[in-house]
Amino acid sequence: MFSLSAQTPRKDSGADGLLSITAIHVGDKVPEDFYTRKYRIFANGETITADLRHLKGKLIILDFWASWCGMCLTQIPKGELLSQRYGDTLAMVLVNTKNRRDDLMKIKKTYNETLSRIGGGSLPTVYEDDYLIRLFPHAAIPRYVWISPHGMVLAITGHTFVNSNQIDAVIDLLRGQGNYE
Numbered sequence: 001m002f003s004l005s006a007q008t009p010r011k012d013s014g015a016d017g018l019l020s021i022t023a024i025h026v027g028d029k030v031p032e033d034f035y036t037r038k039y040r041i042f043a044n045g046e047t048i049t050a051d052l053r054h055l056k057g058k059l060i061i062l063d064f065w066a067s068w069c070g071m072c073l074t075q076i077p078k079g080e081l082l083s084q085r086y087g088d089t090l091a092m093v094l095v096n097t098k099n100r101r102d103d104l105m106k107i108k109k110t111y112n113e114t115l116s117r118i119g120g121g122s123l124p125t126v127y128e129d130d131y132l133i134r135l136f137p138h139a140a141i142p143r144y145v146w147i148s149p150h151g152m153v154l155a156i157t158g159h160t161f162v163n164s165n166q167i168d169a170v171i172d173l174l175r176g177q178g179n180y181e
Helices: 070-089 104-120 166-175
Strands: 039-043 045-051 059-064 090-095 126-130 143-147 153-157
Touching: 039 104, 059 070, 059 166, 070 090, 070 104, 070 166, 104 126
Parallel strands: 059 090, 090 126
Antiparallel strands: 039 045, 039 126, 059 143, 143 153
């Protein structure tokens, strides 16, 4: 019996016109669609769809988290304080991925019941993400991806490296390279 399945492209092959997303690493530049694609974002109690173009020119730290992750929740207030301290130089963006068993209702509950009490509620979160997790695959959370003002992946770290000393060192390095003039 003759089968046509060998001639039918697999859904993940890219042959059906969909762009494949490959993981990027420290030293790689983020693809342009990192900035231009539309993300679902929960911020200030509202859900919006927006891109990240407004973050170009800033040091970006993506904070991958989940509502059920205790360590994640204890680190989010620290991220909020760092974001406030560094103002227009740093953008902290929380990222909650589809594979973390969260949905918008759980995220809202976490913001309303936990982050409003301990801090961190002013940070926006990308939610139901399936793009950023494919760019930066990882198993453990919290996980932090540091992206330069020009889109270069500088580091992928755990929570112990996200502090003012490290951020100062990175900003000093970036200033020395002419990134903040």
